[in-house]
Amino acid sequence: MATITETNPVPTNARFFDEMNTASGDVRAHYNGYVSWFDGMSPERMTRKRQEADALFHRSGITFAVYGDEAGAERLIPFDVIPRVIPALEWRALADGLRQRVKALNAFIHDIYHDQEILKAGRVPAEQVLSNAQYRPEMQGVDVPNNIYAAIAGVDIVRAGAGEFYVLEDNLRVPSGVSYMIENRKMMMRLFPELFAKNRVAPVEHYPDLLLDTLRAVAPKGVLDPTVVVLTPGSFNSAYFEHAFLAQQMGVELVEGQDLFVRDEQVFMRTTQGPQRVDVIYRRIDDDFLDPLAFRPDSMLGVPGLLSAYRAGNVTLSNAIGTGVADDKSIYPYVGEMVRFYLGEEPILNNVPTYMLRKPDDLAYALDHLSELVVKEVHGAGGYGMLVGPASTKAQIEDFRLRILASPEKYIAQPTLSLSTCPTFVDAGIAPRHIDLRPFVLSGNDVRFVPGGLTRVALKEGSLVVNSSQGGGTKDTWVLEE
Amino acid sequence: MLSRTADHLYWMARYIERAENLARMLDVNNRMQLLPQSEREVERLWRETLDSVGVLDSYYASHENRVVPSEVVHFMALDRKNPGSIYSCLRAARENAHAVRGTLTSELWETINATWLELRGYDISQMGADELDAFFEWVKLRSHQFRGVSFATMMRDEANCFLRLGTFIERADNTARILDVKYNFIAEAPRRDDAGEYYQWSALLHSVSAFEIYRKAYRDQITPARVAELLVLRNDMPRSLAYCTSEMTAFLETVANQRSKETQRRSGELAASLRYGRIDDVLETGLHQYLTRFIVRINDIGNRIASDFLLPVTA
Numbered sequence: 001m002a003t004i005t006e007t008n009p010v011p012t013n014a015r016f017f018d019e020m021n022t023a024s025g026d027v028r029a030h031y032n033g034y035v036s037w038f039d040g041m042s043p044e045r046m047t048r049k050r051q052e053a054d055a056l057f058h059r060s061g062i063t064f065a066v067y068g069d070e071a072g073a074e075r076l077i078p079f080d081v082i083p084r085v086i087p088a089l090e091w092r093a094l095a096d097g098l099r100q101r102v103k104a105l106n107a108f109i110h111d112i113y114h115d116q117e118i119l120k121a122g123r124v125p126a127e128q129v130l131s132n133a134q135y136r137p138e139m140q141g142v143d144v145p146n147n148i149y150a151a152i153a154g155v156d157i158v159r160a161g162a163g164e165f166y167v168l169e170d171n172l173r174v175p176s177g178v179s180y181m182i183e184n185r186k187m188m189m190r191l192f193p194e195l196f197a198k199n200r201v202a203p204v205e206h207y208p209d210l211l212l213d214t215l216r217a218v219a220p221k222g223v224l225d226p227t228v229v230v231l232t233p234g235s236f237n238s239a240y241f242e243h244a245f246l247a248q249q250m251g252v253e254l255v256e257g258q259d260l261f262v263r264d265e266q267v268f269m270r271t272t273q274g275p276q277r278v279d280v281i282y283r284r285i286d287d288d289f290l291d292p293l294a295f296r297p298d299s300m301l302g303v304p305g306l307l308s309a310y311r312a313g314n315v316t317l318s319n320a321i322g323t324g325v326a327d328d329k330s331i332y333p334y335v336g337e338m339v340r341f342y343l344g345e346e347p348i349l350n351n352v353p354t355y356m357l358r359k360p361d362d363l364a365y366a367l368d369h370l371s372e373l374v375v376k377e378v379h380g381a382g383g384y385g386m387l388v389g390p391a392s393t394k395a396q397i398e399d400f401r402l403r404i405l406a407s408p409e410k411y412i413a414q415p416t417l418s419l420s421t422c423p424t425f426v427d428a429g430i431a432p433r434h435i436d437l438r439p440f441v442l443s444g445n446d447v448r449f450v451p452g453g454l455t456r457v458a459l460k461e462g463s464l465v466v467n468s469s470q471g472g473g474t475k476d477t478w479v480l481e482e
Numbered sequence: 483m484l485s486r487t488a489d490h491l492y493w494m495a496r497y498i499e500r501a502e503n504l505a506r507m508l509d510v511n512n513r514m515q516l517l518p519q520s521e522r523e524v525e526r527l528w529r530e531t532l533d534s535v536g537v538l539d540s541y542y543a544s545h546e547n548r549v550v551p552s553e554v555v556h557f558m559a560l561d562r563k564n565p566g567s568i569y570s571c572l573r574a575a576r577e578n579a580h581a582v583r584g585t586l587t588s589e590l591w592e593t594i595n596a597t598w599l600e601l602r603g604y605d606i607s608q609m610g611a612d613e614l615d616a617f618f619e620w621v622k623l624r625s626h627q628f629r630g631v632s633f634a635t636m637m638r639d640e641a642n643c644f645l646r647l648g649t650f651i652e653r654a655d656n657t658a659r660i661l662d663v664k665y666n667f668i669a670e671a672p673r674r675d676d677a678g679e680y681y682q683w684s685a686l687l688h689s690v691s692a693f694e695i696y697r698k699a700y701r702d703q704i705t706p707a708r709v710a711e712l713l714v715l716r717n718d719m720p721r722s723l724a725y726c727t728s729e730m731t732a733f734l735e736t737v738a739n740q741r742s743k744e745t746q747r748r749s750g751e752l753a754a755s756l757r758y759g760r761i762d763d764v765l766e767t768g769l770h771q772y773l774t775r776f777i778v779r780i781n782d783i784g785n786r787i788a789s790d791f792l793l794p795v796t797a
Contacts, residue, residue, distance in 0.1 A: 060588065061591065234581075247584045253483075253487075254582075254584050258486065259485070270486070272739060
């Protein structure tokens, strides 16, 4: 039968770095174990296993809701059975970089809501921070436990060029996807147990333990045995599966806004045995919807009075209110400066060069090079509202040009990265598809994570957009232990 | 536990139980209409069935006031627009389960989810009378599976109590309704030979899975009074009113809170009256009247459970 490398001849011009195969067509050392196993598999068994995976995901309802689709529609996120493998050495360097980056980001958020040293020093332009829609004046002078604002960060990382890593964005609000990381591993172990007997794959299933530990570490001062809850917008939210999954795995209540109330600046949940005090809320609701008294008055999802209880220090919100200012695309170019300013270190992880279209020079350059660039909305997320120049038609580019000209400050542009690829099952067989990586970084008493993260894969040929809302899939991510 | 969680568990169980009992009721009607009888009688059977579950008006509204047996069956079993159909009950059960999936064991969630996915696969417009039989059988099996999986996998905690409360309160209500409509129907039917009557009673017993129990318990021919006794008063018959109310009372005691004293008292009183009741007294009052009063009392307890445990306590 054909081997995985034969069915997937890597173009010798090697426009993209492939995780499995070198430009000359050799299997990279860290994929040897997998490829020799794969070559011994019959295609029929592989097909059967892939169908089994679909059926299992469907039956267990591991789905996500798609916005704009018919009401309540649920879809499976396509799961690819070929894992993305990261050698231990590479992971260690990534981990160091992530730890450094998230520390600096937490220090930055604390600073801009307190003394604003970094703004005074002129290292980050003050108006970019203070007039940012994500900057929450309500948070000025509010102390949070351990000075941790982003207890849970999902940092999107891509590999480009000759294989160097870049941070694409820092998700510090309500990053999702960790449940798929765990479910993907469970699925792989169920489908192919023999693979895990042969390869030393670092485990990831203890993530909920680390998460609970982290959430307890940021409880309000003096609370010895904190009650932790997960706050969800409800069962129609696209990430509801994950909310329920994490609550169940941590053994804590999954609450909706209507289950909580505030009395005397303390938060309680309504239980069958009467009100019960809540100390830490892992909230999966955006700032705007948390408290109808403080933010959007039309929010049905939030808890009236929550902000007052929070400001009084009687409850911890994770992540804190107002973290969005630090993962904003207009602040992103300054993260390197934050590392230097707060930690006195050189940043380990690269940023993607970014043109800020509010600057006239950058704007002029971008407008001249739209067909080569990726243009993103500063406040966009989920792969909505972006232009991938090389993959767009003339008409799409012209349409986007008008939108940029109407309000350039809403956009940034970046060179189109040649994202690395990984062999992936597609209709026609196996072919290289672009991938990214979202490790989940937990900050409590110290910074911790499980090795790896969620690998997303763009299933359309040539596509660089990996978001599940845009038809992306996922893979199991292996960090090989030495 | 969260009041809202308890509410979803309770209603999830109620909807599954309701779907099962609807399947039983429709199944027994299908059997009853096979007996030689006039068209008017058959029509009356279906009209009373619709009435017993409170959907006669909405049926009339969508069917030009005409009772056509096959249309009634479709309406009660598979009509997506009828909120009381088996289809809608299983959908509601699944929605409630989905809202608290983290509280359910994964086996239980998968059982309910798989039921729903399979139900959606049924081609509703294409289902013939013969396939309906199999469909009712499937609904019952799925309900059995739900109970079995929850019994075998769930922790014996509050979640389990609210789930069982939902099952037994719904079953008590449904048994009372099935018995009421069928008992009347047979009693008021034109006098027929013994064989005809035998089939009527045995169909009723079959519908509540009580035919074999009857044989075991009485070892004698089927009489209306004994049928009523079995379904109302027998403590060892798992679908009887006595059994359901005594289970309800026990689960209520386990979850009791400061507000629930009166609810427990009413439930206990109702259970005791059934436990120590005599069928002669019941029949003297008139079974119909007795069952009507029972349904009112069980609804009252249902409302009290909602306000004691399930509705959000206000600050």
